[in-house]
Amino acid sequence: MTESERQMREKLKGKKRIVIKIGSSSLTHPETGELNLYKIEKLVRIICDLKGEGRDVVLVSSGAIAAGRQALGGQKRPTTISEKQAYAAVGQARLMMVYQRLFSEYNSIAAQVLMTKDTMTNDASRYNAQNTFDELLNLGAVPIVNENDTVSTHEIQFGDNDRLSAVVSALIGADLLILLSDIDGLYTDDPRKNPDAKFVSFIPEINEELMGMGKDSSGSDVGTGGMTAKLVAARIATDSGCDMVIANASDVMVIHDIVNGEPRGSLFLAHPNLDFDLMDYMNSKY
Ligand SMILES: Nc1ncnc2c1ncn2[C@@H]1O[C@H](COP(=O)(O)OP(=O)(O)O)[C@@H](O)[C@H]1O
Numbered sequence: 031m032t033e034s035e036r037q038m039r040e041k042l043k044g045k046k047r048i049v050i051k052i053g054s055s056s057l058t059h060p061e062t063g064e065l066n067l068y069k070i071e072k073l074v075r076i077i078c079d080l081k082g083e084g085r086d087v088v089l090v091s092s093g094a095i096a097a098g099r100q101a102l103g104g105q106k107r108p109t110t111i112s113e114k115q116a117y118a119a120v121g122q123a124r125l126m127m128v129y130q131r132l133f134s135e136y137n138s139i140a141a142q143v144l145m146t147k148d149t150m151t152n153d154a155s156r157y158n159a160q161n162t163f164d165e166l167l168n169l170g171a172v173p174i175v176n177e178n179d180t181v182s183t184h185e186i187q188f189g190d191n192d193r194l195s196a197v198v199s200a201l202i203g204a205d206l207l208i209l210l211s212d213i214d215g216l217y218t219d220d221p222r223k224n225p226d227a228k229f230v231s232f233i234p235e236i237n238e239e240l241m242g243m244g245k246d247s248s249g250s251d252v253g254t255g256g257m258t259a260k261l262v263a264a265r266i267a268t269d270s271g272c273d274m275v276i277a278n279a280s281d282v283m284v285i286h287d288i289v290n291g292e293p294r295g296s297l298f299l300a301h302p303n304l305d306f307d308l309m310d311y312m313n314s315k316y
């Protein structure tokens with residue numbers, strides 16, 4: 031690790047408002063598609079501990095479609111948009127039931143926040159969402175965010191929750207975004223396809239060469255977006271002044287290591303772009 035990376039990782043200890051995103055592939059058992067309750071329980075415990083340290087935490091959790099698929103006894107991945115929406119409607123309720131129960135075991139409150147692109151592009155809705163986040167964090171609750179899949183197909187059609195988590199980070203002024211994935215972080219190429227791909231642990235600045243490293247192939251049967259979506263998220267987060275780490279969700283204790291400055295995952299440094307305007311971004315590129 032270079033001295034500059036070490037210094038920047040050390041600064042992660044002081045992060046006060048953290049957004050954590052966990053993908054469907056990390057929340058479910060690959061063999062059966064069932065929710066991985068042990069992992070979710072550990073994740074909840076770590077989040078409660080971060081709160082105990084005086085930090086605000088927001089969780090962006092995918093998994094509604096995967097949980098619905100399993101609840102409905104479905105064996106195959108849903109293909110049509112309406113099928114995905116119906117699975118998500120069943121699964122979102124199930125997912126929240128699990129989170130509510132686990133957070134209450136640690137004397138914490140989980141709150142559901144479902145968003146769409148319109149939440150961000152409409153001034154009144156964006157303002158309302160921002161106020162709700164602030165109020166929930168003041169109350170000590172943990173907002174659990176997902177796309178409102180039943181009324182919007184933007185994410186499940188075009189992307190994934192990676193960008194949503196970056197947009198939420200920008201909206202609430204988070205200082206750290208942690209994307210938990212099925213892989214250790216960014217490699218120079220998709221390591222599942224290119225055995226010569228090298229791990230990249232520190233990204234002080236995102237350029238076009240780096241954007242080209244991310245391929246949109248997903249590593250699992252339930253994930254979407256691949257590394258491309260995570261790099262787009264990194265652009266939004268770092269432009270808005272938020273550091274971002276991609277790390278492996280195989281052991282969620284990695285969150286604890288990251289906020290203790292240990293060299294885990296790929297760290298993308300914030301470089302606040304004074305021209306960055308979340309509204310412009312949502313209207314033009316999202
Ligand atoms: N340059 C890269 N570095 C790392 N992973 C990559 C890269 N390009 C493509 N990928 C693929 O992206 C996958 C992670 O994306 P995805 O499956 O959408 O994650 P998740 O469901 O965990 O959010 C990896 O498993 C890997 O196969």
Ligand SMILES: N[C@@H](CCC(=O)OP(=O)(O)O)C(=O)O
Nearest residue numbers: 053054093094095190191254
């Ligand atoms: N809103 C959908 C999101 C699906 C999605 O983006 O999944 P992932 O690629 O695992 O982040 C769900 O909850 O199933």
